[in-house]
Amino acid sequence: MKKKILFILSITLILFMHANTIRIQAKSEINDDTSIKLRILETTDIHSYLLNYDYEKKKKTIEYGYNRVASLIQQAKKEHRNTLLFDVGDVIKGSPIAEYVASSPMFYSSDIHPAYKSMNVLGYDAATFGNHEFNYGLDFLINTIKGADFPYTNANIYVDDRNDYEQDDIHFFQPYLLIDKEVINEKGEMDNVKVGVIGLITPITQQWDKAHFDNKLIIKNMRKTAEEIVPKMKKEGADIIIALVHAGLESDQGYRPKSGNNVRDISKVEGIDVILYGHSHGIFPVKGAKGPKGVNHEKGLINGKPTVQAGNWGNHLGIIDLTLQKKKEKWIITKSKSTAKPIIRIIKKKKIPIVSPMPEMEYILSRYHEETLEYMKSKSLLNHLEE
Numbered sequence: 001m002k003k004k005i006l007f008i009l010s011i012t013l014i015l016f017m018h019a020n021t022i023r024i025q026a027k028s029e030i031n032d033d034t035s036i037k038l039r040i041l042e043t044t045d046i047h048s049y050l051l052n053y054d055y056e057k058k059k060k061t062i063e064y065g066y067n068r069v070a071s072l073i074q075q076a077k078k079e080h081r082n083t084l085l086f087d088v089g090d091v092i093k094g095s096p097i098a099e100y101v102a103s104s105p106m107f108y109s110s111d112i113h114p115a116y117k118s119m120n121v122l123g124y125d126a127a128t129f130g131n132h133e134f135n136y137g138l139d140f141l142i143n144t145i146k147g148a149d150f151p152y153t154n155a156n157i158y159v160d161d162r163n164d165y166e167q168d169d170i171h172f173f174q175p176y177l178l179i180d181k182e183v184i185n186e187k188g189e190m191d192n193v194k195v196g197v198i199g200l201i202t203p204i205t206q207q208w209d210k211a212h213f214d215n216k217l218i219i220k221n222m223r224k225t226a227e228e229i230v231p232k233m234k235k236e237g238a239d240i241i242i243a244l245v246h247a248g249l250e251s252d253q254g255y256r257p258k259s260g261n262n263v264r265d266i267s268k269v270e271g272i273d274v275i276l277y278g279h280s281h282g283i284f285p286v287k288g289a290k291g292p293k294g295v296n297h298e299k300g301l302i303n304g305k306p307t308v309q310a311g312n313w314g315n316h317l318g319i320i321d322l323t324l325q326k327k328k329e330k331w332i333i334t335k336s337k338s339t340a341k342p343i344i345r346i347i348k349k350k351k352i353p354i355v356s357p358m359p360e361m362e363y364i365l366s367r368y369h370e371e372t373l374e375y376m377k378s379k380s381l382l383n384h385l386e387e
């Protein structure tokens, strides 16, 4: 009898120990409750509208200006301990300041483009090119971006070497970046996320700036390129992949083939987790807006991917707040919120600025602003004499 009791007791103990091991194993397999909150910020289509100044009306404006969105960036960074900041292109062409700089061909050898002087203050992590980056030619672009304190990436612009088909897969720019982002997780510990960044541009750029592309560069299909590159990025350990896409929600009119060259196509690429886009000077998400297919303004998702577009000329800041959870040694996005935050609010049909211009920016830019006004004066005088 004693033996029997002992036997039952030992079986129970073994079962209990076994159950306990299973429980512990199961816990470590599901892993772990570590989570990270990561905030991704976007500017796009700044077009060198660096100051809150309307050069046509010759007076200050509250409706745009990089120096205002700069204040929003500072605020957004202060509110959050883990942030990344990206620009999605069309920086160096547009405003009279940009025109003034481009009219002085050797500007870049003696000075830094005022757009980069301003952006460098905010600490960007990376940027991609817009179609307007190519308007002044390749030499101007390459020399000008030397002034940026942050890397540029583009995957679908290739060296045109049509005489040698073996060689037509050479990327002209750095096709992707892997950023080892140090973060503080929700337990308050230091942690690390490897963030992959890929840049893509609408292929119609090649037609629009034919003279600068012919026999030099070609632009390939965005989706096909991304599908080729993203698996490489995953293999090299990217935990999450952010696509910087200078293209509209829909493909550009007049370009064949349209397929594969818009933001909705990119949202279908496996492995891309987040999309920051620009080019159409629109806003995404827009409260209350509907469609097209796969586009969810309510949740800020396109085919399930967190997405944002931050307007133009510094009138909005794109913000995507992510929660990442570690599951089986991998970071998974479990929550996201996309917002295009404006620099003005409309109260009773009156436009009210939300932020003041960043004072440091005005200090940096005042010289270029004065020189631009002089340049505009001499240009109109010249036009007048020609008439």
Ligand SMILES: [Zn+2]
Residues within 6 Å of the ligand: 045, 047, 090, 130, 132, 279, 280, 281, 312
């Ligand atoms: Zn633009």
